[in-house]
Amino acid sequence: MPGQVRPVTDEQDGLLAYLAQMRHVIKLTAYGLTPEQLRATPSASALSVGGLIKHCASTEEGWMTTVRGEQQPLDYERYERDFAMADGETVEELFAFYDRVAEATEKTVRDIADLDHPVPIDHSVPWNPKEYDSWSLRWVLLHLIQETARHTGHADVIRETVDGATAYPLMAAAEGWPETPWMKPWKKA
Numbered sequence: 001m002p003g004q005v006r007p008v009t010d011e012q013d014g015l016l017a018y019l020a021q022m023r024h025v026i027k028l029t030a031y032g033l034t035p036e037q038l039r040a041t042p043s044a045s046a047l048s049v050g051g052l053i054k055h056c057a058s059t060e061e062g063w064m065t066t067v068r069g070e071q072q073p074l075d076y077e078r079y080e081r082d083f084a085m086a087d088g089e090t091v092e093e094l095f096a097f098y099d100r101v102a103e104a105t106e107k108t109v110r111d112i113a114d115l116d117h118p119v120p121i122d123h124s125v126p127w128n129p130k131e132y133d134s135w136s137l138r139w140v141l142l143h144l145i146q147e148t149a150r151h152t153g154h155a156d157v158i159r160e161t162v163d164g165a166t167a168y169p170l171m172a173a174a175e176g177w178p179e180t181p182w183m184k185p186w187k188k189a
Contacts, residue, residue, distance in 0.1 A: 003171055012115060015141040016106055022148035023102055025167070026053055029155035030091050031174045032188050033162065039085055042161040045154075049162070050085040050094060052155045056148050057098035058082040063140050064101070064108050067119050074124065105144075112137055163189065 001024045008014035029049050030038055038050035058078075065072045085094070118134035135143075159165050165186045171177070172185035179185060 002175075003168065011138070012109060012113070015115075015138070015145070016109060019105070019141060019145050019148065020102065022145055022152060023056070023098060025171075026056055026148060026152040026155055027095060027098065028167070028170050028174055029053075029152065029159045030094075031170050032165070032186065033091070033159075035090070037162050038091055040158070040162050043158060046083065047154055047158060048084065049155050049158050050089075050091060051083045052151045052158070053091075053094050053098065054085060054089075055083050056151050057094065057101045059147060060105055060144055061101045063144060064105050066122075067112070067117070067137060067140055068108055074122075109137065109141065115141075 001021065005014075005017045005021045008017050030053060033049060039048050041048050059082075062072065115136060115138035117137040119137060119140050120134050121128050121132055123130055156167055159170070169184060169186040172179075172183055173187065177183065177185055
């Protein structure tokens with residue numbers, strides 16, 4: 001996937017394309033990392049590259065469950081667990097999970113086909129506004145783009161702290177861009 005989102009045909013296509021781009025970019029932060037580096041927490045927080053990828057996939061899955069009107073219990077322990085890779089969990093498993101979530105998201109959005117589709121607001125949590133009853137599917141997709149982009153920024157900082165790699169050289173390496181005087185693809189040290 002290139003560094004820029006392809007031209008979009010309409011609003012739904014644009015929202016799904018930008019969400020797909022953010023998924024791709026956060027996955028790139030794991031490119032070339034060892035299992036130990038994926039779990040590394042080199043900042044003041046407990047965040048790791050692998051944990052952030054897992055969190056984004058789990059969050060998107062949760063939102064789509066809500067969009068489809070399926071019941072899901074509030075599980076704060078799972079929420080906390082989803083910020084870290086489990087013992088023995090691999091990046092390939094995380095990517096496969098995220099790919100399944102992405103496929104389900106795209107199917108859900110296309111099946112509903114109405115960006116104004118109401119999505120009930122959970123009023124049991126303090127950060128949601130009490131004066132509204134529902135979000136729209138459009139709002140949910142924008143929120144997922146925002147959340148994934150925010151966590152991609154966290155993953156970028158963690159990745160740079162782990163081994164010095166930054167976003168565009170990683171993208172260049174992962175996508176096989178040729179070396180230029182101004183862009184050198186990342187290489188494992």
